[in-house]
Amino acid sequence: MLSQTHKVIMALLFSAEEPLTSGQVDLCLEEPVQLDEIMAEINEYFEKEGLPVWGQKIAQGYRLMTREEYEPWIRRLYQNQGNVKLSKSALETLSIVAYKQPITRGEIDAIRGVSSYLKSLLEKNLIEIKGRQEGPGRPLLYGTSSHFLEYFGLNSLQDLPKLKEIEEIMNVEIEDGNEEEYVGNPAE
Amino acid sequence: MLSQTHKVIMALLFSAEEPLTSGQVDLCLEEPVQLDEIMAEINEYFEKEGLPVWGQKIAQGYRLMTREEYEPWIRRLYQNQGNVKLSKSALETLSIVAYKQPITRGEIDAIRGVSSYLKSLLEKNLIEIKGRQEGPGRPLLYGTSSHFLEYFGLNSLQDLPKLKEIEEIMNVEIEDGNEEEYVGNPAE
Amino acid sequence: MSYNVKLDVFEGPLDLLLFFIKRDEINIYDIPISYITQEYLEYLDIMKSMNLHLAGEFILMASLLMRIKVQMLLPREKVDSEELIEDPRTELIQMLVEYQKYREASAMFKDMEETQNKFYPVKTATDTISWDPGLFLADVHLVDLGIAFRNLLESMPKTKYYQIETYKININQQAQILRTMFSTKKRIKFSSVAGILKNRIEVVVTFLAILEMVKSEEISVSQKTIFGDIYLTKIQLKETNVIADA
Numbered sequence: 001m002l003s004q005t006h007k008v009i010m011a012l013l014f015s016a017e018e019p020l021t022s023g024q025v026d027l028c029l030e031e032p033v034q035l036d037e038i039m040a041e042i043n044e045y046f047e048k049e050g051l052p053v054w055g056q057k058i059a060q061g062y063r064l065m066t067r068e069e070y071e072p073w074i075r076r077l078y079q080n081q082g083n084v085k086l087s088k089s090a091l092e093t094l095s096i097v098a099y100k101q102p103i104t105r106g107e108i109d110a111i112r113g114v115s116s117y118l119k120s121l122l123e124k125n126l127i128e129i130k131g132r133q134e135g136p137g138r139p140l141l142y143g144t145s146s147h148f149l150e151y152f153g154l155n156s157l158q159d160l161p162k163l164k165e166i167e168e169i170m171n172v173e174i175e176d177g178n179e180e181e182y183v184g185n186p187a188e
Numbered sequence: 189m190l191s192q193t194h195k196v197i198m199a200l201l202f203s204a205e206e207p208l209t210s211g212q213v214d215l216c217l218e219e220p221v222q223l224d225e226i227m228a229e230i231n232e233y234f235e236k237e238g239l240p241v242w243g244q245k246i247a248q249g250y251r252l253m254t255r256e257e258y259e260p261w262i263r264r265l266y267q268n269q270g271n272v273k274l275s276k277s278a279l280e281t282l283s284i285v286a287y288k289q290p291i292t293r294g295e296i297d298a299i300r301g302v303s304s305y306l307k308s309l310l311e312k313n314l315i316e317i318k319g320r321q322e323g324p325g326r327p328l329l330y331g332t333s334s335h336f337l338e339y340f341g342l343n344s345l346q347d348l349p350k351l352k353e354i355e356e357i358m359n360v361e362i363e364d365g366n367e368e369e370y371v372g373n374p375a376e
Numbered sequence: 377m378s379y380n381v382k383l384d385v386f387e388g389p390l391d392l393l394l395f396f397i398k399r400d401e402i403n404i405y406d407i408p409i410s411y412i413t414q415e416y417l418e419y420l421d422i423m424k425s426m427n428l429h430l431a432g433e434f435i436l437m438a439s440l441l442m443r444i445k446v447q448m449l450l451p452r453e454k455v456d457s458e459e460l461i462e463d464p465r466t467e468l469i470q471m472l473v474e475y476q477k478y479r480e481a482s483a484m485f486k487d488m489e490e491t492q493n494k495f496y497p498v499k500t501a502t503d504t505i506s507w508d509p510g511l512f513l514a515d516v517h518l519v520d521l522g523i524a525f526r527n528l529l530e531s532m533p534k535t536k537y538y539q540i541e542t543y544k545i546n547i548n549q550q551a552q553i554l555r556t557m558f559s560t561k562k563r564i565k566f567s568s569v570a571g572i573l574k575n576r577i578e579v580v581v582t583f584l585a586i587l588e589m590v591k592s593e594e595i596s597v598s599q600k601t602i603f604g605d606i607y608l609t610k611i612q613l614k615e616t617n618v619i620a621d622a
Binding site: 002008015016020024029050052066067070076154155159161169 | 200203212217238239241254258262264306310328
Binding site for chain 3: 201202203241244251252253254255256259262273274276277279280282283284286287299300301302303310313316317333339340341342349351
């Protein structure tokens, strides 16, 4: 059976966002422990019970991993959980396309100051090619798709929050630091 | 002992970044399963083994969480960040949004009697824009997000305590107060 | 009257009123308006004497309270006994009851927050699985889209805009274009002028040029119907003066 120390370390391992180090464990338990030994015992327990996880030792410490043999199922999970998530750069690019469409890649890059990858947004069907711009090189014009509207729950592009509304949401925040102090703002 | 299905679902639970829904499990396993039943068995297993986790039914799915009794140690692990609690005004605003959604900022302000700041609630992903109200100015409508359910440990909005129940609590408080004292007040 | 109350605990005027109601065990449905107004104003005085800035909502509530107080002091006109006389406090009571409901609810949310904060979600490392990392990082909502765009605009060097505005277009130049057009015609439709302009700035500058030319009595403008096309007409007599000015 698992000892209390094993359980506490397991709880730490389960909830840690970064690899769990021996130093962290000592701090949390307020006594020094032999993390390598305990982790070996925990892994033995996982193995014996046939649990789908194990503690992997990497340079910075231990981290909880799912076992390799479950990868096919987990991959399928990510495919249908993960298709609604965007990185910061993808989000930036998407926001420019949404607000300035139709727009060329060159114009997007000019606003972001770096070159942008549109491929993943195109693959996710959030943006689409709307035609070509007249003029030299006739570059492709991009705009948002109907899937984009669906994803963000918009009836039409007119329902995008206006910049003025965003400003309102953002600016009032300056006073938000004082939100407990409606009455008590020092006058000067 | 755990069956293969139990193990696969456990692996999915371990690796999911948001509550695992019955629909997702069906998709991953390519056959329909009784998730509630299996989760009851998995939770029973965790309990029997004294493992520091449980599957919480939250936001229309299941999420693996550490047990309450390990909180003191885990908190030490996160000592620098800690869980930031919502401010009083944020909670007030949020409860109005939760019960009156979809709602405009103007309507929230009218109930609170002061202007409300939505940015931090939006940033924390607790509320989201749900569209626009028809009529003059077409103001933005706000509602709670699925993260809101997770944050407060709710399975669905129907699990919110009914406002009627709250009113009853209030009425009891009023009856407790001494009313007669004010019958003969000079104002009347 | 002594106040052992922290000054910054009130969320707004309704919160402050509810504090008095609770402290003095007042029946919310039968508020002694004169008493509560006095308490409220005294509190505001204390705030002022401490040189604290009062949010507008607090002043607004003070005036509402005083209005109700006056209404209650006024002798009520005799009305049909069947007819109910509206209590001047009704609106205030409704506001307080409604607000109190959500304030109670928020206390409950606080408890729920506290309970749920004791559980930590289990996090498993997932780097054995390959997926598109560029598309798997953050939850995105509509407001994020707006904020991202707004921040991008904010971070763009502002001078870019100014360069374009001051670039190769000015009032004199547009006036010159108009004069060229007048060299073949005596009267020009504004719509035909606007038709050759490329962007909004050009339209604005050209419009300013027209106003300048009207002011210097070089041309006159007329319109046949409201919202109809504007006609620009060259004024022959003043031509010499204008050339001298230019």
